[in-house]
Amino acid sequence: MLEQVFIMATVKSNSFLTFVYPITLESGNFDKIVEAADAVEVADGGFRIWKPDEFPHDELLPHVADYLNPQNDQPPTARLWEMTNDALASPKGLGNKADWRLVLGKDREVPFKFDCVNLFMFRVGVGFLAFRVKPESNDLSDWLDLLHYFRFTKRAHYLTARRKTGKDTYDSFFPPIAVPTSEEQKPADNNADGQTETVASQTPEKKGTLSQIIHGLLNSIGEEKKLPNNWWDEIFIHNQMLGYAAVLVEDFPADEDFNLLYRLRNFFPGGKEIYPSPFDLSPNHPSLLEYGNRQWFTFSFDGGSFLACDAPGNEFFNATLPGHLRDAYFHLYIIALHQRFAMISLSQEVAEKWETKIEANKVRAFEQIRGKFLAFTTRGYFFAEVAQSEHHQRYYRKWQEYFELRRVYNEVRKMFEWLELIHAKRIQDAATEQAKLFEQETKEAARREKEEKQRDSQLAEEDARREKEAKERDAAFQSRLSLFGLLITLGIGIPALVTGFFGMNITEPPENFTLNLMTAIVWFFGAVVTSVSAALLIYFYMNRRQESDENRPQENEDKTQK
Numbered sequence: 001m002l003e004q005v006f007i008m009a010t011v012k013s014n015s016f017l018t019f020v021y022p023i024t025l026e027s028g029n030f031d032k033i034v035e036a037a038d039a040v041e042v043a044d045g046g047f048r049i050w051k052p053d054e055f056p057h058d059e060l061l062p063h064v065a066d067y068l069n070p071q072n073d074q075p076p077t078a079r080l081w082e083m084t085n086d087a088l089a090s091p092k093g094l095g096n097k098a099d100w101r102l103v104l105g106k107d108r109e110v111p112f113k114f115d116c117v118n119l120f121m122f123r124v125g126v127g128f129l130a131f132r133v134k135p136e137s138n139d140l141s142d143w144l145d146l147l148h149y150f151r152f153t154k155r156a157h158y159l160t161a162r163r164k165t166g167k168d169t170y171d172s173f174f175p176p177i178a179v180p181t182s183e184e185q186k187p188a189d190n191n192a193d194g195q196t197e198t199v200a201s202q203t204p205e206k207k208g209t210l211s212q213i214i215h216g217l218l219n220s221i222g223e224e225k226k227l228p229n230n231w232w233d234e235i236f237i238h239n240q241m242l243g244y245a246a247v248l249v250e251d252f253p254a255d256e257d258f259n260l261l262y263r264l265r266n267f268f269p270g271g272k273e274i275y276p277s278p279f280d281l282s283p284n285h286p287s288l289l290e291y292g293n294r295q296w297f298t299f300s301f302d303g304g305s306f307l308a309c310d311a312p313g314n315e316f317f318n319a320t321l322p323g324h325l326r327d328a329y330f331h332l333y334i335i336a337l338h339q340r341f342a343m344i345s346l347s348q349e350v351a352e353k354w355e356t357k358i359e360a361n362k363v364r365a366f367e368q369i370r371g372k373f374l375a376f377t378t379r380g381y382f383f384a385e386v387a388q389s390e391h392h393q394r395y396y397r398k399w400q401e402y403f404e405l406r407r408v409y410n411e412v413r414k415m416f417e418w419l420e421l422i423h424a425k426r427i428q429d430a431a432t433e434q435a436k437l438f439e440q441e442t443k444e445a446a447r448r449e450k451e452e453k454q455r456d457s458q459l460a461e462e463d464a465r466r467e468k469e470a471k472e473r474d475a476a477f478q479s480r481l482s483l484f485g486l487l488i489t490l491g492i493g494i495p496a497l498v499t500g501f502f503g504m505n506i507t508e509p510p511e512n513f514t515l516n517l518m519t520a521i522v523w524f525f526g527a528v529v530t531s532v533s534a535a536l537l538i539y540f541y542m543n544r545r546q547e548s549d550e551n552r553p554q555e556n557e558d559k560t561q562k
Helices: 002-008 027-039 062-068 085-089 139-149 208-225 254-265 315-353 359-381 390-402 405-503 519-559
Strands: 018-027 048-054 078-083 100-106 110-124 126-135 158-164 171-173 232-234 242-250 288-292 295-300 303-309
Touching: 002 295, 018 139, 018 315, 027 078, 027 110, 048 158, 062 078, 062 232, 062 315, 078 242, 078 519, 085 110, 085 158, 085 232, 100 139, 110 139, 110 315, 126 139, 126 208, 139 242, 139 254, 232 519, 254 295, 254 303, 288 303, 288 390, 295 390, 295 405, 315 390, 315 405, 359 405
Parallel strands: 242 303
Antiparallel strands: 018 126, 018 232, 018 242, 048 078, 078 110, 100 110, 100 158, 110 126, 158 171, 288 295, 295 303
């Protein structure tokens, strides 16, 4: 029954599949990355890979359009590029004119073509590489298989291409821009389906993986401006992309609509048996947004899609609506994705920087992250109204609700509030500690000042005492000197007076008294020596006693200090 339904149904040519590869980048390198993307060329090709493009103006409100498309030479907050026609068509580029095939096994391959490649960069540190492809057939099974398997950039399946070199001759090739990286040389793992994941490299069979093309395109940007090899990193599931599909089918039975919706929103391949529950097939399922009669948008964390079953064949459904799905709706999806991954990236940065051992470096890192969070909040998140059209606005709000962006935003905001509280507490603790230290230093300074005043007072008293003692010593010296002079004078003057007295008053010396000149001289000088010696003894005795009296207070002071 399943095969019969798929055989009966056909996919219209205005359908398409888009696959989005999310990356993170260092926001500080944003300007260098933009400059590099504008200038990077295909090796040996002589033509550039990317040409600048703009987000849609007509479908977006002016403030959102200005945010995405900066005017008046303002620093861009977001940039969009499209792969040039030369890079897309040339075999030295992506070679989209060749016959590309997704090889799923010996007996199963899906031919497809690359329709468009876009590159998105947001200053907050998020980017997307998007591939729009179309199977070469209108077989619904091919579309479902390509939608499922193409999302996995490195698995048991691989990509190969061949280009026509003659009337009936072909040459297989794989784009030289697809440069294998060390990342792709890791041992194979088991994938989610239990299949062994093999790593395809550029071999003589000319086959490879989409991962090689992705790494080649992104690494070429880094090489242009010599950016670090790790200037970008994955932020989604390793080696997996997000899907975005617009599938318009004809001749599809109405009773199978919700089975096909269930398969699309879960990205199941065409041959997979499914057993949905009644809730999964409910028209009111939260992952559905009805657009029109038998037309729905689907929402999931793996991607989104639009399904139209037997849509009217007028101009709107054949051209206008597919154009809106390629441009306006897809860009609204990219805006919602950028918000989701920006908040995931910010929370990851907080978790990584939290392990920083040096407190100053941690504080500096959190200040930078907080700055990015505030910039994202003011410019990238508060887009309550983004689109002119009701359908566009409902679609955008549905993505925000499905991704639970408000809850995630509040969690990230609370994380920063908690960090700010911790930081404020640390500042308060540091201030308290500083106040205690200041108080201790003030008390210590007062104590030192008091001691210095006491020392100054003691020194002043000591100086006064010493000055007084010096004056007393000087007075004592003068007194001793006067006494010494007096004694010397007396010692010499008294004998002289006595001799003179006797010389004048002795008229009749005794009969037996004989005094010659020599004896008189001896007596005279003997009296002088005796008098001077007595004067010196008296002087030295008085001097020693005075010194003893002067030293006694100093000895008492020394004993007191000990």
